[in-house]
Amino acid sequence: xxxxxxxxxxxxxxxxxxxxxxxxxxxxxxxxxxxxxxxxxxxxxxxxxxxxxxxxxxxxxxxxxxxxxxxxxxxxxxxxxxxxxxxxxxxxxxxxxxxxxxxxxxxxxxxxxxxxxxxxxxxxxxxxxxxxxxxxxxxxxxxxxxxxxxxxxxxxxxxxxxxxxxxxxxxxxxxxxxxxxxxxxxxxxxxxxxxxxxxxxxxxxxxxxxxxxxxxxxxxxxxxxxxxxxxxxxxxxxxxxxxxxxxxxxxxxxxxxxxxxxxxxxxxxxxxxxxxxxxxxxxxxxxxxxxxxxxxxxxxxxxxxxxxxxxxxxxxxxxxxxxxxx
Amino acid sequence: xxxxxxxxxxxxxxxxxxxxxxxxxxxxxxxxxxxxxxxxxxxxxxxxxxxxxxxxxxxxxxxxxxxxxxxxxxxxxxxxxxxxxxxxxxxxxxxxxxxxxxxxxxxxxxxxxxxxxxxxxxxxxxxxxxxxxxxxxxxxxxxxxxxxxxxxxxxxxxxxxxxxxxxxxxxxxxxxxxxxxxxxxxxxxxxxxxxxxxxxxxxxxx
Numbered sequence: 353x354x355x356x357x358x359x360x361x362x363x364x365x366x367x368x369x370x371x372x373x374x375x376x377x378x379x380x381x382x383x384x385x386x387x388x389x390x391x392x393x394x395x396x397x398x399x400x401x402x403x404x405x406x407x408x409x410x411x412x413x414x415x416x417x418x419x420x421x422x423x424x425x426x427x428x429x430x431x432x433x434x435x436x437x438x439x440x441x442x443x444x445x446x447x448x449x450x451x452x453x454x455x456x457x458x459x460x461x462x463x464x465x466x467x468x469x470x471x472x473x474x475x476x477x478x479x480x481x482x483x484x485x486x487x488x489x490x491x492x493x494x495x496x497x498x499x500x501x502x503x504x505x506x507x508x509x510x511x512x513x514x515x516x517x518x519x520x521x522x523x524x525x526x527x528x529x530x531x532x533x534x535x536x537x538x539x540x541x542x543x544x545x546x547x548x549x550x551x552x553x554x555x556x557x558x559x560x561x562x563x564x565x566x567x568x569x570x571x572x573x574x575x576x577x578x579x580x581x582x583x584x585x586x587x588x589x590x591x592x593x594x595x596x597x598x599x600x601x602x603x604x605x606x607x608x609x610x611x612x613x614x615x616x617x618x619x620x621x622x623x624x625x626x627x628x629x630x631x632x633x634x635x636x637x638x639x640x641x642x643x644x645x646x647x648x649x650x651x652x653x654x655x656x657x658x659x660x661x662x663x664x665x666x667x668x669x670x671x672x673x674x675x676x677x678x
Numbered sequence: 679x680x681x682x683x684x685x686x687x688x689x690x691x692x693x694x695x696x697x698x699x700x701x702x703x704x705x706x707x708x709x710x711x712x713x714x715x716x717x718x719x720x721x722x723x724x725x726x727x728x729x730x731x732x733x734x735x736x737x738x739x740x741x742x743x744x745x746x747x748x749x750x751x752x753x754x755x756x757x758x759x760x761x762x763x764x765x766x767x768x769x770x771x772x773x774x775x776x777x778x779x780x781x782x783x784x785x786x787x788x789x790x791x792x793x794x795x796x797x798x799x800x801x802x803x804x805x806x807x808x809x810x811x812x813x814x815x816x817x818x819x820x821x822x823x824x825x826x827x828x829x830x831x832x833x834x835x836x837x838x839x840x841x842x843x844x845x846x847x848x849x850x851x852x853x854x855x856x857x858x859x860x861x862x863x864x865x866x867x868x869x870x871x872x873x874x875x876x877x878x879x880x881x882x883x884x
Contacts, residue, residue, distance in 0.1 A: 499719055499722070634796065636795070648721070652782075
């Protein structure tokens, strides 16, 4: 408009002084918002979703090439795999992780590498994703509680990472730590377990071809409740050893403390190899219920030593009394 | 204190309503079973739910007498048998899930569990003790047993305690729910002791 007289400018058009004095910040925010909005599809590629993920097709694809180490049993339905979880950081009910884990912030994410190791640089998850070719590993998963699943994981051997970070000769064990995000994890308010959740393997267990870093399942990125963006999968041990949402990998000389062992040492040992002959003090481990299959009209099935992976891993424990080293 | 004293047929209506209410947990499980909405492990859901409702109903039966004594609403006593039998009903369904879905009627395996697993031992014991209580719940039995009926049915204190311990011992780590039941039980038993002590003291107004 052509300003001829002072009254040509309406009082209502005058920018409030508070906003005017922060105009550069305002512009920056507007730019960031616009950029964020345009990046929305990209953020979905990073595995962040607006709400809970309970069915396939909601997460970006992550294919893996088939592996000879996969089992041929029927895989547990996706819906069961992602809505029946033990992830106490998001609540102790099986349904709570699926309801709450969407709050987990999975980017930016890096895994710190320390302890008895030469390359102590933290590795960003984007680099981890490219470290080695992705494979599809269909594994049995046996929970210490007495139920089991068959899950088509996508990942690569943990050995690939270990080789590259070069543990020293003093390294005998590998310890892992789960993320703690107090603002996003309601379960952290209760000391159900000591936080952060920690787990560990002997170095030869960690180097075994069956042990993988998991990044996806069913050909898609991991849903948060299953341990996004990177987790461990050790199929011959009880499920709690397959630690989720890893933020730190530490190589140690001494056997590391593990969360369930700290909570109840006589119930959960360091090794926790699946063994039908060694009962949990309070319940039997001789049988298991296969989720999605064993039910009202089928009896529970017999649990297999080392969860059916005895041929491949029993030699790691030759000479060790399983009742002592449980 | 002023308390509502319903007529006899009004209590019958209340009993009918309570009966229907007590069937709701079962109906939800049956419906859920057919609609496949009981989660990934429906047997665990059923076992957990029937166990919880057994404990809940046991607590309501224990709440009747303190409530009666405090409010003067003696008609509440007429609801107690139904609540007790529903507790027995849900305990039976719960027991069935153990015998059927967990062990497929394998008696040897069942007995092994009862003997070796402490939480099963106490649960099994609680259920066994419920049997004579259920069997002597009829009016005829009350008359036949006379004073001994009262003595026998005091077993409910033991049964409720065993039930809470059973729950506590089976939980992996999160004892929140068993703890809540333990607190409720402690209050309901404590109130009885308190009321008994009060009655024993000679009242200045008597």
